[in-house]
Amino acid sequence: MTTAPIPIRRLVLLLGFMGCGKTTVGRLLARRLGWAFVDLDEEIERRQGRNIRQIFEESGEPYFRQEERALLEELLQRGQQDSLVVALGGGTTAQPGSFELLRAHGGITVWLDCPLEELRRRCHGLTQRPLFKDAASFRALFEQRLPFYQQSDFRVAADRSDPDAVVEDILQCVAF
Numbered sequence: 194m195t196t197a198p199i200p201i202r203r204l205v206l207l208l209g210f211m212g213c214g215k216t217t218v219g220r221l222l223a224r225r226l227g228w229a230f231v232d233l234d235e236e237i238e239r240r241q242g243r244n245i246r247q248i249f250e251e252s253g254e255p256y257f258r259q260e261e262r263a264l265l266e267e268l269l270q271r272g273q274q275d276s277l278v279v280a281l282g283g284g285t286t287a288q289p290g291s292f293e294l295l296r297a298h299g300g301i302t303v304w305l306d307c308p309l310e311e312l313r314r315r316c317h318g319l320t321q322r323p324l325f326k327d328a329a330s331f332r333a334l335f336e337q338r339l340p341f342y343q344q345s346d347f348r349v350a351a352d353r354s355d356p357d358a359v360v361e362d363i364l365q366c367v368a369f
């Protein structure tokens with residue numbers, strides 16, 4: 194009797210608000226697992242030959258979201274064959290249908306949860322984030338995003354100074 198192979202889930206998506214450490218933790222996690230790593234924003238910047246701030250300023254947020262979605266779909270396809278860690282952007286999962294898409298492709302979602310004050314401290318003075326404007330709008334956006342992040346399969350505390358400790362927590366809770 195032949196049985197259908199049990200799907201091995203090898204697609205991990207890190208999400209959370211700007212400054213939570215998705216890129217740093219994702220790179221370390223991929224290295225530990227021996228998997229490929231893609232940072233959505235970095236890959237968009239590489240393909241466009243301009244940074245996120247320029248894309249927002251020159252082409253607008255709707256254009257950025259369209260490119261973000263197209264790349265996400267491409268990576269979800271790639272994740273069907275390759276073992277892949279993807280660092281999403283802070284707003285990726287807040288776009289319509291985003292979570293459904295991740296789930297439909299068997300992606301494991303991990304929320305890097307970090308308190309607002311710590312996120313603000315980390316983002317302060319950085320100029321590459323077009324949606325980081327002032328304290329009030331930062332808080333409003335954070336609150337608007339929380340219900341999306343809370344839909345993740347796993348949550349790890351990301352308000353740590355050592356990103357390796359966050360990686361350890363992910364390895365523990367996801368139990369690859």
Ligand code: S3P
Pocket residue numbers: 209210211212215234245281282283284285321322323324
């Ligand atoms: C955004 C977060 C950014 C980047 C873009 C929009 C957002 O990613 O995708 O500036 O909507 O929260 P990081 O979370 O990596 O900063």
